[in-house]
Amino acid sequence: QLDPSTLKAFENAAAGHDGVLSDPSGELIIKPCTGTEVEFYQQTLQDYPDFAELMPAFMGTLQLGAPAQAADITAVNEFVENNQAQKDKQLHGSKIATESAIVLENLEHGFSKPNVLDLKLGARLYADGTAPEKAERLDKVASETTTGSLNFRIAGMKVWNGQSFDTYDKFYGRKFDADNVKDGFATFFSGLITGLRKDEAAELLETIEAEVAKARNALERLESRMYSASILIVYEGDTAALENLMGGVPKTPRLQEKAPTLGEVQQSEDEEEAEDEDEPPMAYQVKMIDFAHATWTPGQGKDENVITGLKNIEKQMDMLITRVTG
Numbered sequence: 001q002l003d004p005s006t007l008k009a010f011e012n013a014a015a016g017h018d019g020v021l022s023d024p025s026g027e028l029i030i031k032p033c034t035g036t037e038v039e040f041y042q043q044t045l046q047d048y049p050d051f052a053e054l055m056p057a058f059m060g061t062l063q064l065g066a067p068a069q070a071a072d073i074t075a076v077n078e079f080v081e082n083n084q085a086q087k088d089k090q091l092h093g094s095k096i097a098t099e100s101a102i103v104l105e106n107l108e109h110g111f112s113k114p115n116v117l118d119l120k121l122g123a124r125l126y127a128d129g130t131a132p133e134k135a136e137r138l139d140k141v142a143s144e145t146t147t148g149s150l151n152f153r154i155a156g157m158k159v160w161n162g163q164s165f166d167t168y169d170k171f172y173g174r175k176f177d178a179d180n181v182k183d184g185f186a187t188f189f190s191g192l193i194t195g196l197r198k199d200e201a202a203e204l205l206e207t208i209e210a211e212v213a214k215a216r217n218a219l220e221r222l223e224s225r226m227y228s229a230s231i232l233i234v235y236e237g238d239t240a241a242l243e244n245l246m247g248g249v250p251k252t253p254r255l256q257e258k259a260p261t262l263g264e265v266q267q268s269e270d271e272e273e274a275e276d277e278d279e280p281p282m283a284y285q286v287k288m289i290d291f292a293h294a295t296w297t298p299g300q301g302k303d304e305n306v307i308t309g310l311k312n313i314e315k316q317m318d319m320l321i322t323r324v325t326g
């Protein structure tokens with residue numbers, strides 16, 4: 001059902017490589033990826049369905065370079081070119097060829113102005129068997145950033161300023177240390193903090209923190225190694241829309257003068273189903289992403305590298321909530 005000729009560049013990534021595409025409706029993203037990531041999504045769906053809920057919905061894969069896909073269309077050509085550029089970049093590191101793309105739920109869909117924060121997880125960012133030069137490079141960045149001290153760093157973010165998006169690239173997040181990374185969180189959540197009543201702001205921050213804790217709790221019970229995965233936090237950057245989602249317009253039940261007939265009950269059930277499919281606007285999304293170096297590892301115990309990072313993100317959220325309510 002996905003017509004490759006209609007794909008366009010996804011301009012709204014918070015971090016990562018170029019070459020991500022989106023479908024015309026904006027519901028899906030198409031991300032060039034390694035075989036490891038495809039396998040991880042497929043295996044998770046099959047064997048770890050609870051964890052799959054913490055990831056973007058996985059719609060399938062798209063093969064690159066296959067004759068059927070090699071239509072003479074700009075988007076596809078760009079796709080293949082970007083993918084080649086990515087391959088070239090990766091030659092110094094992993095040698096995994098990237099021939100496929102994954103089709104995922106676009107976590108920014110349904111928002112008016114999605115603010116996006118990509119938090120890269122772990123103090124160690126490479127799997128066993130990584131080329132020594134790449135491992136050394138990643139360890140050096142770790143030692144100079146909160147990656148080393150807190151097992152996470154801000155990989156990138158995008159914040160609506162009322163007129164346009166302010167973008168913060170990978171170098172922004174590398175400047176923080178364990179003491180001042182809270183300023184990065186304050187900057188990301190500034191729209192929410194200034195735009196909402198104190199109690200509403202605290203409630204939404206607590207809800208987002210609870211989602212992070214949910215991911216951590218899942219990983220405490222599982223055996224995995226996820227190197228360089230991220231937790232992606234999205235919230236509504238359009239203040240008016242966010243206010244509506246939080247406090248405004250409680251869903252008042254319609255008054256009924258007489259008991260509904262069977263037909264009317266059936267009809268309202270149908271309406272509810274239709275509403276479910278329509279996906280109401282959302283205030284936030286929190287999901288784990290980027291499984292290029294992730295595997296399930298039964299017998300190896302839990303992934304402390306990632307769990308510690310998630311705990312420290314929860315601590316940052318706690319501190320921010322105290323600042324907001326205090």
Ligand code: ADP
Binds near residue numbers: 031056107118
């Ligand atoms: P990589 O870092 O290897 O390029 P990622 O999976 O981290 O790949 O994706 C890069 C960026 O694309 C992320 O920082 C995020 O902003 C965006 N992104 C990735 N997956 C999704 C998704 N399912 N929905 C929305 N945005 C996404």
Ligand code: MN
Binds near residue numbers: 015230290
């Ligand atoms: Mn990434």
